[in-house]
Amino acid sequence: MDIAKLYELQKLDANMLKVRRRVAQIRQQQGEPDDLKAARAVAAATQAEQEQLRAAELSAELTSQQLARRIQDAEQRLMSGEVRNPKELESLQSSVESLKRQRTGAEEAALAAFQRGEEVAARLAREQALLAEVERTWQAEQENLTQEENKLKRIYAQLKQQRQLIVDRLGAPAIELYTQLGTRKAGVAVAAVKNGTCGACNVSLPTGVISSARADEGDPVYCPSCGRILYGA
Ligand SMILES: [Zn+2]
Structure with missing residues (x-):
């Protein structure tokens, strides 16, 4: 029995096992890593916050516009001279004041939402830049891993051929x-x-x-x- 050849076969098998293990390891590393998932989640949450603030700002602006129209109508009625009853006049007057306070409130809410929106936009820009950076790094790693995997597959095919030659020579x-x-x-x-x-x-x-x-x-x-x-x- 050609023991030297048998020993050679064993070395070859050990090499093939090493290649298979490395390929399995590479495949495990092909999912998105935790830091990328985390960066993506953070940016998505901030984006949702920004959208909410934008919606709040628009809704407050709309309320303010509606109030402005109601104030205008009430003031026109006051000026028109149609309302003569003092009690009714007084009530109309206080209603205008109340609408004006509501409008001020709506304008303040719109401004506050706008200002917070600006802060959130700045934060979102930083978070998106970080996400892009993490993504680039990961993609570069993935490319390297894919190249390594392809190389390992070629090596494995060669080892398999060599193995077959040895197996044929050694006999059953x-x-x-x-x-x-x-x-x-x-x-x-x-x-x-x-x-x-x-x-x-x-x-x-x-x-x-x-x-x-x-x-x-x-x-x-x-x-x-x-x-x-x-x-x-
Ligand atoms: Zn022994």
Whole structure:
């Protein structure tokens, strides 16, 4: 059995796993981040506030105009000489005064809404600028991530091709052994001998085992401790 090739296959599989994990990570980062969502929500709330203030201002202006017309009508009646009864005159007079007070109130409300609207507009401009900035940064990141993902997909396709070549050369029995052992040993079927120890479980190996592993004379040599195939080169 070509243990060196089997070891090569394992390295390839580890690389493929790394690529798959990174791609999964990239996909997780593709949703809108919290800071962008927050900036968007803040600007939207301020915009709603601005619209409310604008509506309040318009409504107060409309009220003021309606009151102005009513004041004008009442004053015309006062001047016309049609109303002669002193009590009626007095009541009309006080009604005009009351309408004038209401109108002043409506004008003040319109002005207050306008002034607050100006403040809110300034705040909205700042918030929208921040939102645009956060959005730009995020989009740039997204572009980088998309490029990285495309590159990883090309790499993965190459690795897959290489894997197929190795699998064809190793043959079915070796692949079966490798797959079964890998499933039981956390994806690591082959361990390299490093300084007289097993590269996977770090146990010191008997010299006989090491030399058999180095000789690579067909049958695989297993680590006496973890049971993995030893690669002796
Ligand atoms: Zn071992």
